[in-house]
Amino acid sequence: MTDSYTPPRVWTWDKASGGPFANINRPIAGATHDRELPVGQHPFQLYSLATPNGQKAAIMLEELLAAGHKGAEYDAWLIRINEGDQFSSGFVAVNPNSKIPALMDHSVSPPRRVFESGAILLYLAEKFGAFLPADPAKRTEALSWLFWQMGAGPLLGGGFGHFFVYAPEKYEYPINRYTMEAKRQLDVLNRHLAEHEYMAGDEYGIADIAIWPWYGGVILGRNYEGAAEFLDAGSYEHVNRWAKQIDARPAVKRGRMVNKATGPLEEQLHERHDASDFETRTQDKLEQPS
Numbered sequence: 046m047t048d049s050y051t052p053p054r055v056w057t058w059d060k061a062s063g064g065p066f067a068n069i070n071r072p073i074a075g076a077t078h079d080r081e082l083p084v085g086q087h088p089f090q091l092y093s094l095a096t097p098n099g100q101k102a103a104i105m106l107e108e109l110l111a112a113g114h115k116g117a118e119y120d121a122w123l124i125r126i127n128e129g130d131q132f133s134s135g136f137v138a139v140n141p142n143s144k145i146p147a148l149m150d151h152s153v154s155p156p157r158r159v160f161e162s163g164a165i166l167l168y169l170a171e172k173f174g175a176f177l178p179a180d181p182a183k184r185t186e187a188l189s190w191l192f193w194q195m196g197a198g199p200l201l202g203g204g205f206g207h208f209f210v211y212a213p214e215k216y217e218y219p220i221n222r223y224t225m226e227a228k229r230q231l232d233v234l235n236r237h238l239a240e241h242e243y244m245a246g247d248e249y250g251i252a253d254i255a256i257w258p259w260y261g262g263v264i265l266g267r268n269y270e271g272a273a274e275f276l277d278a279g280s281y282e283h284v285n286r287w288a289k290q291i292d293a294r295p296a297v298k299r300g301r302m303v304n305k306a307t308g309p310l311e312e313q314l315h316e317r318h319d320a321s322d323f324e325t326r327t328q329d330k331l332e333q334p335s
Contacts, residue, residue, distance in 0.1 A: 058071070058072050064207075064211045064212055064213040065127075065211055066127070066211065068127075068129075069126065069127065069129050069131075069132075074137075074141065074142070074143065075132075075137060076132055076133060076134040076136075076137040077129060077132040077133075078129075078132065078133055078134070079133070079134045080133035080134060080135055080136075081133075081134070081135040082122065082133070082135035082136060082138075082139065083120075083122055084120075084149075084151070085120030085122075085318055086120070086318075087118040087119050087120050087151075087318075088116060088117075088118060088119070088150065088151050088152035089106065089117065089118070089119035089120070089148060089149070089150060089151070089152070090119065090120050090122070090148065090149040090151060091103065091106065091119050091120065091121040091122065091146060091147075091148055091303075091304075092121075092122050092124050092136060092139060092145065092146065092147045092148070092149075093121060093122075093123075093124055093145045093146035093147070093303070093304045094123065094124050094125065094126055094145050094146075094304050094305075094306065095301065095302070095303060095304045095305035095306070096126075096145065097198070097202065097258035097259045097262055097268065098144070098145065098146060098162045098198075098258070099145045099146045099162075099304055100258040100300055100301055100303075101146070101162045101165070101166060101254055101255055101258055102146040102148060102162060102165045102166070103121060103146075103299075103300040103301075103303035103304065103317075104254050104257075104258070104296065104297050104300030104301070105165070105166050105169050105170075105176070105251065105254050105300070106119050106169070106300070107296040107297070107299045107300040107303070108175075108176060108254070108294075108296040108297075108300070109169065109173055109175060109176075110296070110320070111295065111296040112175055114173045114175060116152065116173070117169070117173060119317070120316070120317065120318050121303045121304050121316060121317040121318075122304075122316060123304050123306060123315045123316055124136065124145050124147075124304070125306065126145060131143040131144065131145060138158075139158045139160060140158070140160035140161075141160075142160065142161070144160070144161075146160075146162055146165060147159075147160045148160070148165050148168075150168075150172075161195075162255065163191055163192065163194070163195045163255060166191065166251040166254060166255055167188075167191065167251065170250070170251050176249070176250040176251050176254070177250055177251055178245055178246075178248050178250065183245050183246055183248065184245075186244075186245045186246065186252075187244065187245035187248075187250050187251060187252045188252075190244040190245060190252035190255075190256065191251055191252045191255050193256075194252070194255040194256045194259065195255075197230050198259050200223065200226050200227070200230070201223075201226075201227050201230060201259055201260070201263070202259065204219075204222075204223035204226060204227075205220075205223035205224060205226065205227040205269070205272075206268065206269045206272070208220050208223055209223070209224070209269055209271075209272060209275070210269045210270060210271075210272070224275070224276065227263075227276060228276055228277075230260070231260065231263075231264075231276065231278070231281050231284060232281070234256070234260060234281070234283075234284050234287075235281040235282065235283045235284050236283075238283035238284055238286070238287045239282075239283045242287075243287070244256060249291070253287075253291060257287075257288065257291045257292075257297070258301075260284065260288070261284075261287070261288035261291060261292065263276065263278060264278045264281065264284050264285055264288040265288055265289075265292060266278070299323055302314040302323065303317045304316070304317070
């Protein structure tokens with residue numbers, strides 16, 4: 046048994062903390078260096094990385110394009126959070142919270158920034174009148190589940206995912222605590238999806254796009270190595286059905302690739318500037334931008 050930790054009266058930042066993310070964790074906000082963000086030719090400029098949160102925005106934009114909304118064309122620029130790109134002056138100007146994804150809408154004047162993944166999904170859904178039910182009752186249900194993910198996700202990622210995979214030392218108490226919560230959340234989804242095809246009922250939309258990269262990723266064995274077995278993911282029958290159903294969507298397959306910089310090369314597309322990039326990817330497009 047390890048010695049108990051006694052918190053000081055006033056906490057001070059005197060050493061790195063956070064395992065593999067220790068070099069970017071800090072208790073202050075703001076930019077660390079000056080660097081402008083690149084801007085492409087399309088109405089939307091996405092600055093992101095293909096984490097579960099980052100996948101949401103790219104999937105939404107790909108779904109809009111697949112549905113025929115040509116005004117949703119976008120450029121996607123890679124933000125390497127492990128190297129501190131999110132602390133550049135340009136990125137902080139788009140998102141003062143220094144988290145991906147961040148979006149600039151250049152179809153309006155002056156260009157409008159949108160940050161926080163849930164806000165991006167809602168902004169795009171309202172702008173294009175898509176993937177958000179028009180019926181008031183269904184719309185309310187969709188928004189309830191969207192915001193459920195906003196509150197639940199940190200407990201899955203920063204809680205379970207961190208202590209199960211990334212923490213420099215493994216301790217029974219936090220792993221048990223957050224495993225219990227992760228399984229409770231999966232049970233919430235499983236019970237709901239036993240009676241509904243999608244999160245808001247019979248319509249696929251932004252609630253599914255928000256929830257799937259996190260919980261679908263766990264169910265499909267993509268998030269947190271070993272987590273699917275540890276959480277007995279196969280026992281959540283209805284979440285499995287839903288996760289596989291969404292995984293098969295062509296726009297979701299494309300969205301998962303955007304700004305992906307790890308894993309098999311065939312699944313990576315560091316930057317996206319045209320739909321043809323998915324078919325004509327070359328090694329130079331996979332190299333880190335200078």
